[in-house]
Amino acid sequence: MRVGAGAANTHKAFKQLWAAFMSGMAAAALPPAKLAQQPAKLVFLGCPGVGKGTYASMLSDRLGIPHIAMGDLVREELLKSTPNAQKLKDLVNQGKLLSDDIVLNLLSSRLLRASENGEDGFILDGFPRTRSQAEILDQLTEIDLVVNLKLREDVLILKCLGRRICSGCGNNFNLADIDVQAENGHPRILMPAMLPPPTCASKLTIREDDTEDVIRERLRIYAQESKPVEDYYKQQNKLLDFDVGGGIPQTWPKLLRTLKLDTEDELKTQQL
Numbered sequence: 001m002r003v004g005a006g007a008a009n010t011h012k013a014f015k016q017l018w019a020a021f022m023s024g025m026a027a028a029a030l031p032p033a034k035l036a037q038q039p040a041k042l043v044f045l046g047c048p049g050v051g052k053g054t055y056a057s058m059l060s061d062r063l064g065i066p067h068i069a070m071g072d073l074v075r076e077e078l079l080k081s082t083p084n085a086q087k088l089k090d091l092v093n094q095g096k097l098l099s100d101d102i103v104l105n106l107l108s109s110r111l112l113r114a115s116e117n118g119e120d121g122f123i124l125d126g127f128p129r130t131r132s133q134a135e136i137l138d139q140l141t142e143i144d145l146v147v148n149l150k151l152r153e154d155v156l157i158l159k160c161l162g163r164r165i166c167s168g169c170g171n172n173f174n175l176a177d178i179d180v181q182a183e184n185g186h187p188r189i190l191m192p193a194m195l196p197p198p199t200c201a202s203k204l205t206i207r208e209d210d211t212e213d214v215i216r217e218r219l220r221i222y223a224q225e226s227k228p229v230e231d232y233y234k235q236q237n238k239l240l241d242f243d244v245g246g247g248i249p250q251t252w253p254k255l256l257r258t259l260k261l262d263t264e265d266e267l268k269t270q271q272l
């Protein structure tokens with residue numbers, strides 16, 4: 001996204017977000033002045049593979065606020081040829097979390113850059129992942145809304161295994177063509193593959209931590225460390241659970257509707 005662009009749009013979108021709060025879509029009861037006066041500060045939670053990065057990035061464009069992805073900050077750090085970077089890489093490739101000190105250092109440099117660039121508000125993706133990180137974040141700033149993306153575990157694994165990144169343009173694709181039948185009261189899940197264009201097809205890379213063993217370890221650690229973060233925000237009435245039950249064409253309008261951010265044109269298209 002272009003930072004600082006479309007202040008009027010941001011303000012409008014922000015007011016819409018506030019309307020969502022007031023209509024009870026999110027359980028939060030925040031003072032209106034907060035949301036009306038400053039751009040939103042949102043957190044995206046969810047297991048590896050749920051699509052946090054995709055939807056956080058789309059929403060950041062929509063709201064005109066920066067998308068800060070902790071995983072991207074970590075991966076930038078891993079590219080440095082320092083002994084410390086190698087140690088961090090070993091941890092990441094085992095699916096382990098990095099220490100609070102390390103991630104807070106990366107996050108504060110990013111937030112410092114944000115304030116130097118005049119950026120306002122943010123969508124934090126991949127932070128906080130532990131209760132202690134959530135408590136530290138609360139000391140730094142007030143979070144307005146926490147969107148908790150949910151998807152069943154077998155699909156999460158398929159999605160992580162299908163993930164590909166183009167080394168040329170950096171875009172993400174997914175080779176997994178998911179069609180999981182309904183069972184035990186769970187609805188059918190259809191997520192068509194997001195295939196790369198021919199120009200990217202020969203340049204696809206796989207994240208080193210996207211192997212089945214490491215994905216399972218990341219999911220285990222998520223359940224252990226990050227589920228308490230959901231409870232933490234639930235107690236603050238800031239948690240909005242959202243089921244990702246399909247591909248982007250179905251899920252994105254549903255997310256906008258849930259946040260009451262869809263425009264009149266989009267509403268008309270959805271009703272056709």
Ligand SMILES: Nc1ncnc2c1ncn2[C@@H]1O[C@H](COP(=O)(O)OP(=O)(O)O)[C@@H](O)[C@H]1O
Pocket residue numbers: 047048049070071072074091092095096097098099103125126127128129130133209218
């Ligand atoms: N908030 C955090 N605290 C500790 N480690 C983190 C955090 N965010 C990212 N990491 C590290 O970076 C890795 C990649 O992050 P990310 O791309 O967000 O992964 P995932 O696909 O597992 O959600 C994580 O597995 C972890 O090692």
